[in-house]
Amino acid sequence: MMLQLDDKKSGRGPAFLLVGTLCLLVARTLGAPNVGTNSEIPADSNGVGAWFTKNVKPYMARKGTIDPNLEFAEAGAMIIKVRKQGKGDFNTITAAVNSIPAGNNKRVIIWIGGGVYKEKVKIDRTKPFVTFYAAPNSGAKLTFAGTAKTYGTVDSATLIVESDYFMAVNLIVENSTPQPIGRAPSVQALAIRLSGDKAAMYNCRLLGFQDTVCDDRGFHFFKDCYIEGAVDFIFGSGTSLYLNTELHVIPDNGVTFITAQARESNKEDTGYSLVHCSITGITQGTYLGRAWQTSPRVIFAYTNMGNLINPLGWSDNFHPERDRSVNFGEYKCSGPGSNPAGRAKFSKQLSYAEAKPFLSLSYIVGSKWLLPPPKL
Numbered sequence: 001m002m003l004q005l006d007d008k009k010s011g012r013g014p015a016f017l018l019v020g021t022l023c024l025l026v027a028r029t030l031g032a033p034n035v036g037t038n039s040e041i042p043a044d045s046n047g048v049g050a051w052f053t054k055n056v057k058p059y060m061a062r063k064g065t066i067d068p069n070l071e072f073a074e075a076g077a078m079i080i081k082v083r084k085q086g087k088g089d090f091n092t093i094t095a096a097v098n099s100i101p102a103g104n105n106k107r108v109i110i111w112i113g114g115g116v117y118k119e120k121v122k123i124d125r126t127k128p129f130v131t132f133y134a135a136p137n138s139g140a141k142l143t144f145a146g147t148a149k150t151y152g153t154v155d156s157a158t159l160i161v162e163s164d165y166f167m168a169v170n171l172i173v174e175n176s177t178p179q180p181i182g183r184a185p186s187v188q189a190l191a192i193r194l195s196g197d198k199a200a201m202y203n204c205r206l207l208g209f210q211d212t213v214c215d216d217r218g219f220h221f222f223k224d225c226y227i228e229g230a231v232d233f234i235f236g237s238g239t240s241l242y243l244n245t246e247l248h249v250i251p252d253n254g255v256t257f258i259t260a261q262a263r264e265s266n267k268e269d270t271g272y273s274l275v276h277c278s279i280t281g282i283t284q285g286t287y288l289g290r291a292w293q294t295s296p297r298v299i300f301a302y303t304n305m306g307n308l309i310n311p312l313g314w315s316d317n318f319h320p321e322r323d324r325s326v327n328f329g330e331y332k333c334s335g336p337g338s339n340p341a342g343r344a345k346f347s348k349q350l351s352y353a354e355a356k357p358f359l360s361l362s363y364i365v366g367s368k369w370l371l372p373p374p375k376l
Helices: 002-006 046-055 068-075 093-098 320-324 350-357
Strands: 078-082 106-113 114-116 122-123 131-134 142-146 159-161 167-169 172-175 192-194 197-204 203-207 213-215 219-223 226-229 232-238 239-243 246-249 257-261 271-275 278-281 287-290 298-300 327-331 348-349
Touching: 078 093, 093 106, 093 122, 257 271, 257 298, 271 350, 287 298, 287 327, 298 350, 327 350
Parallel strands: 078 106, 106 131, 114 142, 122 159, 131 167, 142 172, 159 192, 167 197, 172 203, 192 213, 197 219, 203 226, 213 232, 219 239, 226 246, 232 257, 239 271, 246 278, 257 287, 271 298, 298 327, 327 348
Antiparallel strands: none
């Protein structure tokens, strides 16, 4: 089963496999990402909300400290409304995105009314500063049934974001392709691909079964989200922080994996940091991650792990030579699935000093670009 999975990402060329080296905008030491700001996430989950409010302030309070282009964009923000039943500027999300001119340099908030939008949406790289906003509990859902067989793996996503400074708030993004029975070729079905730099997602639900989230390249931040899948449902070469996010594993006939981070060498400063997350599901034997590429870097900290986790925790994907190059770590996790006794020898229970660089907004250089969700 796992040997089939090893080359399942068909259609991905060398450009994808090298994206980790292309997404770096600043030079950072490999073992210890930039920690220049005092923004360490508290160990007590009850303090995360206050910590976030203190450290991630609106742009008006950050003038002169954030990226100048972002500051300029936020100062001229505009709102476009999408309603399925009319009474908005548009009745589809696609039409709203198409209305944004190439070379856009102002924040455009696309306010999405409740309802199900059966669309395949792409924001190309010429349209930065786009926000998808849905009211809390509105049930606004973007859904499409795309698979690798039809579109190729990375283009099967319901939502493709290639532009920088994207934000999504309170939105459901789903790939509605039915989960296949057994293994079959070209069934990858992404909900979202984030290929732009400096993207944030707040209180979003991302639903799929295989390759749900293509965390492709760039700095990304996920907070209070729900991500569902069975196989490699967070994968790619992003440099990303997942905070207070539920990772829900759905049953599958084969082996289930949460992450497949695509770092190929220790020269690539990419990786996933998952902090104060929870891992849920009714399946058994789930791996926290597998060595899809040679040098993946994935850190779980303060995460509650249900009893679905395989005691080994991590897989070298039948490549024992990768045992020397993987960077799989855990720090002060809890729950029945966090027992370190049976963990794979190539993984590591981290010390505070080793974990600290991954417990900060500075891991994603957040002081320069990360903003809170808009209040509409």
